[in-house]
Amino acid sequence: MDVTTTEEFRSEVIAWVAERYPDALRSAEVDADEAYLGGTTATFPSHAARRWMDEMSERGWVAPTWPAHLGGAGLDPARARVLAEELARAGCRPPLVSVHGLGMIGPALLEFGTPEQQARFVPDIAAGRVRWCQGFSEPGAGSDLAGLSTRAVRDGDEYVVTGQKVWTSFADESDWIFAIVRTDPAAPKRDGLSFLLVDLRSPGIEVRPIALISGRSEFCEVFFDGVRVPVNQRLSDEGQGWAVTRFILGKERQLLGQNTGFGGGRLGARELIGLARRRRGCPAGTLPDAAVRSALAEADIEEECARALVRNAGGRSPGAGPLHPSVVKLTMSAMMQHQADLAVELSGLGGLGWDGDAYGDDELAVARDYLYSKAWTIGGGSSEIQRNLIARQVLELPHLGPEEP
Ligand SMILES: Cc1cc2nc3c(=O)[nH]c(=O)nc-3n(C[C@H](O)[C@H](O)[C@H](O)COP(=O)(O)OP(=O)(O)OC[C@H]3O[C@@H](n4cnc5c(N)ncnc54)[C@H](O)[C@@H]3O)c2cc1C
Incomplete structure (x- = not known):
């Protein structure tokens, strides 16, 4: 002890x-x-x-x-x-x-895995030996994730998986994928889902990177064509995949609050002050432009408030029970977007180019960060979905639309 x-x-x-x-x-x-x-x-x-x-x-x-x-x-x-x-x-x-390993599937294995599954997969994650990716979204299922259609049919001690995932970040660099699949099409849509751990080298899997306009390619499509997955690679019981998925989505949304692994290269409030000083040739003292000072002060206050919310004693939000992951995600992603917007504004013409020799590395980074920042309010569940979840699960307002994950 x-x-x-x-x-x-x-x-x-x-x-x-x-x-x-x-x-x-x-x-x-x-x-x-x-x-x-x-x-x-x-x-x-x-x-x-x-x-x-x-x-x-x-x-x-x-x-x-x-x-x-x-x-x-x-x-x-x-x-x-x-x-x-x-x-x-x-x-x-x-x-x-290791967002998907340390941040998502590792905790899920500790929560839902059998001792055998934990011994098989968890140490490799902690040691960085195996990289994981997340197979949730499909061409017809994003916000309405429970409507997914990738099928897994039981055949003895194996499932045979057929279907397609999309927007799978870094699947082309990963070793394993955790995926939610439909095992019972006749059951109500959330009850017919199961959660599988799949080796990406299994026969029948094809990973195709998606080229983005920025030149980057962090997303992939992952195709499953009769892929055989041993039943002992199912996490939790058959039909219980939704509970595992919700657990992981909660972790993902909290990770954004801790600011690990999302975005990268982002300028926080302090760095924005440095940027303003460089752009205006004012290395010390009061910045001359009152509007700039005010924008920087707002950015600083927003960052302090967001961090205070996340750090909040014992992880509890004031008066509302445990800090809901959607509150964290919504707050942090909006803050990061505001900061990316301000960085472009402060950069003037230097913030307009995302490629080419006419711009310095710092300027290119500002513009690329701004372009990428649009993803922060989509990945891990869009802001509209987070608001719906907060309305229902935190504020307990009546439910009017379709169910969200
Ligand atoms: C950076 C990034 C990384 C990602 N990585 C992964 C990954 O690794 N693995 C993975 O599986 N997926 C990943 N995704 C996909 C992501 O989970 C989906 O994009 C997201 O869930 C939204 O789904 P969709 O794109 O199908 O949009 P849709 O669900 O089609 O939504 C389109 C628009 O409609 C709105 N909308 C939909 N339903 C409602 C509703 N009920 N009420 C109000 N508004 C609604 C949405 O808010 C959105 O604005 C990633 C996405 C991004 C941006």
């Missing part, structure tokens, strides 16, 4: 980080955007990044609240919060950026 107090634990973390965090990661030697993403196709962006991952894995601090026998450190929430605070205070990068 751990008998140290939380404050003793804090001192331990501070000392450990000071000793073990590689100097190279503090310096400009390593590109700020480079991250270790895990999985069989990933490489470490630097020797220092590998060392940091090794150090953190050894302590179980890549997934600090997960049980030690599954690759975590078994920390209670208070200690995990202290660890996160001190890593952030010291400016440490996450050793592994």
Whole structure:
């Protein structure tokens, strides 16, 4: 049993980080955007990044609240919060950026998995050995996710899966996909769904990247043509896939609040002040333009309020019970979009180009960030859907439209 107090634990973390965090990661030697993403196709962006991952894995601090026998450190929430605070205070990068693994399917395995499934899949996630992607959306099912039509037909100890997923982020770089599929077409639509864990190398799977106008290609279509999936790769009971999916959607929406893995390259309120100073040639003192000062102050206040909401004592929102993930998602995605808008405004003509030699790297980043920011109010469930959920589940207003996930 751990008998140290939380404050003793804090001192331990501070000392450990000071000793073990590689100097190279503090310096400009390593590109700020480079991250270790895990999985069989990933490489470490630097020797220092590998060392940091090794150090953190050894302590179980890549997934600090997960049980030690599954690759975590078994920390209670208070200690995990202290660890996160001190890593952030010291400016440490996450050793592994794994939104779908650490953030979604790992917690779902701990909640719904059998001991065998946990032993098989969880340690590989904590160690970054396997990368996962999320197979929820389909061409005919986004907001109305429960209307999905990918079919899984039981055949002995296997399911035979046929259908298509779309907007599957990073499927082309992933090893496994977690997918919600229809096992009983005759049941009410939410009751006929099951949740499968599928090796992307299975025969019958085709992954096609979707080219975006920005030149990026983070989305894929994933086609299943008679793919055989062992029944022991079903998470929770047959027909219980909706509960697992809702659990994961809640995690996804909360992740946006913690600002991990979404967007990237975003300028927060403090960076926006720096941008304004550079663009206006005013390195110190009061910025001359009152409208700019006012916009920056608003951005700062919005960011502080959003962060206070997310940090809110014990994760509870004032007077409304536990902090609902849709509140987090709605608030943070709107804030990030406002900041991306302001960055473009502050950049003047420099914020208008998303490609080409006429613009500097910083300017291109501002414009691309702005273009990408439109995705923040769609991914993980659109803002309209979050508002519907808040109306029903937090405010308990009458239900007028179709059901949302
Ligand atoms: C950056 C990003 C990453 C993504 N990654 C993944 C991924 O990895 N895996 C995955 O499975 N999916 C992923 N998606 C897809 C995402 O989950 C869907 O785009 C989202 O759920 C919306 O579904 P849709 O695109 O089909 O839009 P639709 O459901 O067709 O909605 C279109 C519009 O209608 C509105 N609308 C729909 N129903 C209602 C209603 N009842 N009330 C009010 N308004 C409504 C919506 O708000 C939206 O504005 C990603 C999307 C983005 C942007």
